[in-house]
Amino acid sequence: MRRSPAEGTESHARITRRSLLLGGGMLGFAGMLGLRMRYLQLEQADQFRLLAEENRVNIRLIPPARGEIFDRNGFAIALNQPSYRVTIVREDAGDVDEVIARLAALIELDDVTLERAMTEMRRSPPFLPITIADRITWEEMSRIAVNAPALPGVTPEVGLSRHYPLGGVFAHVVGYVGPVSDYDLSRIENPDQLLRIPRFQIGKVGVEAREEELLRGKAGTRQVEVNAVGRVMRELDRREGQPGATMQLTIDRQLQAYVQARLGDESAAAVVLNARTGEILSINSSPTFDPNLFVTGISVADYRDLTENDHRPLANKSVQGTYPPGSTFKMVTALAALEEGLFDERDTVWCPGHLEVSNRRFHCWKRAGHGHMNLNTALRESCDVYFYELALKVGIDKISAMAERLGLGTRFEIPMSGVAQGLNPTRDWKQSVRGAPWVVGDTVNVSIGQGFVLASPLQLAVMTARLATGLAVEPSLVKSVEGEDRTLPEPVPLAINPQHLQAVRGAMFAVSNHRRGTAYGSRIIEDAYRMAGKTGTSQVRNITAAERAAGVTRNEDLPWERRDHALFVDFAPFDNPEIAVAVVVEHGGGGSTAAAPIARDITLQALFKGDPPLDAYPVKDRDRIATQQERIRKLMPDPDGHKRTRA
């Protein structure tokens, strides 16, 4: 329609007004956008740039190689082995099921691992490698490498995993490593970031756990640039970590292996010390288990076998187990009395087979009685009444003081798990723990190592070493760390009258070498290596008066778990003590029959640093020993195997 000129002018004027208004508004808005830009880009720039950097840079940890553990002669006890595993990257694989099917034709795939891998794969971004087979053999690894073109996205990878070449021999000493659990994390205050790496392994028991800090090393870091979904684009910076410290133990691998084989399936423990320095040459508990099982993750069935076994393979009896020391405690009672000057080694006591103490009858193990006994004969034949009399004169305070000086009731500082304190009972202890006053009957019981007193095989070995040398020997397990010597300072003398010590040692010599000694059957006839020892048989049950009247049941007729513990401690050579040994056979029966033969074999093995000549044994034992040596030799590790590769 036609518009009049006036209307045209009016229309134009109105449009001009309105559009200038709106245009102004638009420019105003654009100005505001400009101000917003200024605010974000200039005023807040530093803060946002920092945020961008945080977005972009990701710090990844490089796990350090765990410190390896060697024996005193440089043989490997725990080392890191390359382990091969297969990973798959979903986005590279394309058809994952097809690739896995092809892989299954090449290597054996474990259903459980596979199941877990599939779950993990569904949850992770497609570029993340997922482990589908762990610990495959080198042969399987090469099969995969050869068929690589048919397996897109599959990569064989090499990692380090802990390996214990001697299996069960060091299981209780060194322990084992395993993946960090939530429980582990909850116990550690301010845990190292390393521990958060999935499947990172830390020491769970033994030296591996106690020296974790040293063995673990320091993590290296890798600064990588990542994109929004976490894919690594490139490496910006790399700082190498520090591998864990190499440790050398005082243990002699060959001796340790021998002792383990010698203990066999018995529920037993044995400790061999260097009598002068306290270095632990071997420390075994049997039966044992293969720590390598725990590294890979033990199966439920295997674990149940271990926990349900009544011989308790998982327990480290040499330091965790505490036993009434029985007659091996008699040296303590004797020394306490001698040091008090109340008794002379020549003084005699009449043993009628029992002693009445405050209306209670304490029996000697020999019901007919020993007759007149002095220190030498009483210890030799292990007369109980003699020590009852000594104890009544000297009192519990002096006895427990002496026990303490000889190392009983002391928790020694060695890096093993659950090192027990044992129990060296005193009046105060009974009052505070048992809520009852000490009575004289308690003293009588303690005098022959029964009643309240408890000691671990390690403590008994330390006691024997102290008796043998008169030095305040402390046990040690670590010889060096990263080549740096960790030997303890020379032990100081115990300040016990040497004549008294010599009297006790003489009596111990008689135990093993006199025709009437309780361990005469397990003597060493090689003059240079004669040993001095003491048997012990500790009751794990109370013998009631009715039982005693009916005649004490023979150990062999009792069920296993109610038989007496058999103990034996010794040192050798008698003239110049080098080693101290303690052996405990749980429910073994008598110390002279169950523990002493084992202790003698171990002693000889330690002194000769290998199989001793048969001449060292009494003639009638030699055939048996020859067969036994033959049998054990087959169980021993290759003497040159696993020699240390780095200093």
Place this chain on the structure above:
Amino acid sequence: MSYLEYAVKTVPTGWRKILYLNWPLILLIMAVASTGFLMLYSVAGGSFSPWVEPQLKRFVMGLVLMLFVAMVPIWFWRNISVVAYLGTLVLLILVEIMGSVGMGAQRWIDLGFMRLQPSELMKITLVMLLAAYYDWLPLPRTSRPIWVAIPVLIILIPTALVLRQPDLGTSILLLAGGGMVMFMAGVHWAYFAAVIGMGVGLVTAVFQSRGTEWQLLKDYQYRRIDTFLDPASDPLGAGYHITQSKIALGSGGWTGRGFMQGTQSRLNFLPEKHTDFIFTTLAEEFGFVGAFSLLSLYALIVVFCIASALMNRDRFSSLLTLGIAATFFLFFAVNMSMVMGLAPVVGVPLPLVSYGGSAMLVLMVAFGLVQSAHVHRAR
């Protein structure tokens, strides 16, 4: 008004029209589009594929289209505006019925060589029809209720259809663009005041309806509003887009981190970095200087359009040019507000820069109309 009323003798004819084009505007458009190519090259990690190449082809096609539209006399466009509007409306209904489903929203018709988004086309045809309507309407009737109701319907019908797709960004653009044309045509103040008042009421209703059965917006739209109000509350979830784009913008500083050096976009922290959020890459890599320059280029385009409209005595030409300028303004204003955390993430591309076929071609056609109005104006 027919073509006879145009001062044919003063209007250039034939190839001479090329000389009378609004060349500064064309140069500005090319500058903005070039910025887009540069940024698409950067976000692709220094590669012409997958984005620069097709975008370049479409821009050349768009330029040809723009020149073609510019050559056609403006009265032709005015005469077909009703048909164009109705045709677009039919297409909109068609996508509603049979359009392919993508991104959870039905938005395009597959033409074989390209995917046509009728909602994009509607941005122009709506402005065309409104301009034609007010050109036809005698001036005194402009503010009469019945004559106000008609353009309101013209605006609301396509807006409702687009909202159903659902495409919140485009419906806002249609509503606001149409409203601005009405405003410039001289509709009385009171109407706008009333609409704004009702808008406030509607917003209240939207929030009140949340969680009830007659909820007015989709859940994701509510979440976007929540995110807008407090983006820090969920930086990895709902607020991720805004937080990351603010980090990118902010880390640009004065002069930026350098071409292809923007870590935020190169490492994929930025969502939709080649489409709606491409501005953040520019701001990160060229800093305040780059970002402000682009804003200035946009503002200049709007200013040149308004100037062209004011020079034009023809009511249809003026209103059309102003409407297109307003739509263009809304495009970049909403997009920039969105990436700078001033508005909810509603899915509006950055005009001429963001990757995308329909939007680019439609904008070029729109500038073709502006050119046509400019060339064929009475002198």
